[in-house]
Amino acid sequence: MYRSISRRSLIAAAGLAALPLHAALAEGGSAQDAAFTRLGRDWLEGGLRASPVFATSTGDHRFDADLDDVSAAGRAARIEMNKGLLARLRAIPRAELSRANQVDAAILENQLAGQVWTDEVLQDWAWDPLVYSSVAGGALNSLMAREFAPLPDRLRSATARMEKLPALLAQSRRELQAGRVPKVHVETAALQNRGLHSLVAQVTGEAGALSGDERARLEAAAAALTKAIDAHQAWLENTLVPNAAGDFRIGAELYDRKLAFALNASLGRGEIKAKALAALASIRAQMYDIARGVLAGRPGAPEAPARPTPDQQQKVIEAALELAYARKPARNGLVEEAERQLVQATEFVRAKDLVTVPDDPVKVVLTPEFQRGVAVAYCDPPGPLDKGQSTFYKISPIPDDWTDAQAESFLREYNVYGMQEVTVHEAMPGHYLQLAHSNRYPSVLRSVLYSGSFVEGWAVYAQDIMAEAGYLDRDPLYLLAHLKLHLRVIANAILDQGVHVDGMSREEAMKLMTVEAFQQEREAAGKWVRAQVSSAQLPTYFIGWQEHHALRQEAERRWGAGFSPKRYHDAVLSFGSPPARFAGQLLFDQPIA
Incomplete structure (x- = not known):
């Protein structure tokens, strides 16, 4: 299934100091709007130091040479910051904000509360190796994929990040708890970790844009990172996979809370399931009607009555879809x-x-x-x-x-x-x-x-x-x-x-x-x-x-x-x-x- 790459997947918080966060003042500039604007700037700026990889993807390039702090100390600092911001946000009378800022405040509150809950309750940092592979891959890809700065500048930042990535991979091994890690997560992370080699090759392939000591430093960093990726791969395959004993099913309590944060709404899974089952029947009925027309008069086509049995509906739709499948890239x-x-x-x-x-x-x-x-x-x-x-x-x-x-x-x-x-x-x-x-x-x-x-x-x-x-x-x-x-x-x-x-x-x-x-x-x-x-x-x-x-x-x-x-x-x-x-x-x- 296709999906978009959500920037939120990298958010511990985000930061952008000199940004045009003027939506509040643009609609009247009340004292409460000004307070919210300051809070927004504090969230954005403080979070940047927690997630330089996310900052790069957002377009603020002041910290392109740095990496996220994925240690327990970094996580504790993030939790403290988010709780402090959440308290400040809840102290601002929502009704006194401009309409645009009332929306932004509700969105920010959901983000802050959700991040605190993720860190303290869901604790994906302890059982999901994909959290770390996302940061590791994004660290280099975000520098090389887009030409936001001259290539030599981006290579210097990539060099600095390559020098720091072995430590990040090592830190992930300290944070992950094998007894809580599901095997399927490790297997997927191992696939993605192998892919880091292609990113290193992409960086080294452009090394000619640097010269002298800078090029030598890049090549040395790449060589060290290659060894670190191989060592991490061996750990994933030979240590974590055999000992991964976690359940990939997160259960009703965690799921319901995570879903509420994801939707920023109170819609429950029971209502979602009922709507989905009704839609499933409706769409299949529409497909059957189209399929009947497609197959009309075709030799060997299955019987397609106006009111089909479930088996007849299935066979008619499948037969019509075969005609679409025949046109392949x-x-x-x-x-x-x-x-x-x-x-x-x-x-x-x-x-x-x-x-x-x-x-x-x-x-x-x-x-x-x-x-x-x-x-x-x-x-x-x-x-x-x-x-x-x-x-x-x-x-x-x-x-x-x-x-x-x-x-x-x-x-x-x-x-x-x-x-x-x-x-x-x-x-x-x-x-x-x-x-x-x-x-x-x-x-x-x-x-x-x-x-x-x-x-x-x-x-x-x-x-x-x-x-x-x-x-x-x-x-x-x-x-x-x-x-x-x-x-x-x-x-x-x-x-x-x-x-x-x-x-x-x-x-x-x-x-x-x-x-x-x-x-x-x-x-x-x-x-x-x-x-x-x-x-x-x-x-x-x-x-x-x-x-x-x-x-x-x-x-x-x-x-x-x-x-x-x-x-x-x-x-x-x-x-x-x-x-x-x-x-x-x-x-x-x-x-x-």
């Missing part, structure tokens, strides 16, 4: 296919005038090795301060060691029609477009702390925008693929709580994905891994999708003849990426709550 042609589709989708959005299209650069690239193993496609946007830098639409290649049968399974899932949906979701008018709008919002705090359900929900809603506007001339095979991708979103929501709360087995999960949601085996196998190593993120697609449609329906009701897709889309994207309820309250001038 080449095994090594995913990037080229995505590039072609990106141009096509962009031209369509502009021609239909569906939403204002930004002119920010976007590139289709292969996913770096250290980020592989969790999802097939990602959107990696620049930070709100890295103006003019590219968004990367990342695609993981088919592994070289996959058999032809495994590759065939993958390409059936990511057929030309399926890839169209991924490109719409990740790029146009999905994540790339929405996050480019979000980065223009004047509150950097809101840009940094974007709502996962708003962002992911928009990308799924964007798929509907295209289908409704007649993309690909309403080709019924495209519409089948479109609805099939919605089944994947729905299955995500069911799968996540099924795995972490309900004890769902691999066999049950695979049946949900491959039978009820029509996914191919390779896609479903990868999602089973992802569901184990993550929690409370997979439902954000479904919840956000539902919220965006509800918001649009309300706009249509209120605006009547004055409604147009572009007016609505530009308006809702103008608020950055807050939780949908806040976007609605701002859009319709309702009290912030």
Whole structure:
């Protein structure tokens, strides 16, 4: 399953000292607004020292030579800082803030409380090695992926970070507690750790931009880091994997609290599951109706009565999908296919005038090795301060060691029609477009702390925008693929709580994905891994999708003849990426709550 790379995954807190955090003063400049602005600056600045890797990704490059402090002392300092900021924030009368700052204050409170809870209660630092591999890989990738500064400057920073990375890897070995670490987390981390070699090679491949002592220092740092990566790999494979005894299921209590922070809402898993099951039945019924038309008059087509049995519905949809699966990209042609589709989708959005299209650069690239193993496609946007830098639409290649049968399974899932949906979701008018709008919002705090359900929900809603506007001339095979991708979103929501709360087995999960949601085996196998190593993120697609449609329906009701897709889309994207309820309250001038 595709997903966006959330900046929040790196947040211990973030910091940007000399930032234009003027949203509060821009709306009146009351004493309480000024107090909130100071608090926001303190959070941003203080957090930068806790997470220089996150700061680089955000676009503040003052600490590009430093690394996050992942030690117990660093964690204790972060907890103390966040608790202090939380107390200050709760002391500010919310009703006396501007409307924009009331939203930002609610978002910041959720972030601070969630980070304290994560550090003190969830304690992923003790059992999830992916926490550390994310920082290690991001440390170099964030310096080399974008040309925000001259190459020699970025290489000097990379050298300094390479010198410090062996200590970070060693610190992770001290923090992780084998008895609490799930085996699947270690296996995934081992895959990503091996990918660090490609990042080191990328840095050393540019060493010619330095000379003399600087080049010698870079090469020495790279050699030392290579040895450290190998030593860490040996520890992961030979020590941690055999002794990993943790349960990947986090359980109801932790799951419910984490979900509440992820959604910044009180929506419970019972209500989510009921909505998802109803949507699953509805989408399958729509697919059946389309499939009947596709198969009409085709020799050998299965019987397709108006009121099918469950078995008849399954066979008819499967038979129609086979026609879509037949149009596959080449095994090594995913990037080229995505590039072609990106141009096509962009031209369509502009021609239909569906939403204002930004002119920010976007590139289709292969996913770096250290980020592989969790999802097939990602959107990696620049930070709100890295103006003019590219968004990367990342695609993981088919592994070289996959058999032809495994590759065939993958390409059936990511057929030309399926890839169209991924490109719409990740790029146009999905994540790339929405996050480019979000980065223009004047509150950097809101840009940094974007709502996962708003962002992911928009990308799924964007798929509907295209289908409704007649993309690909309403080709019924495209519409089948479109609805099939919605089944994947729905299955995500069911799968996540099924795995972490309900004890769902691999066999049950695979049946949900491959039978009820029509996914191919390779896609479903990868999602089973992802569901184990993550929690409370997979439902954000479904919840956000539902919220965006509800918001649009309300706009249509209120605006009547004055409604147009572009007016609505530009308006809702103008608020950055807050939780949908806040976007609605701002859009319709309702009290912030």
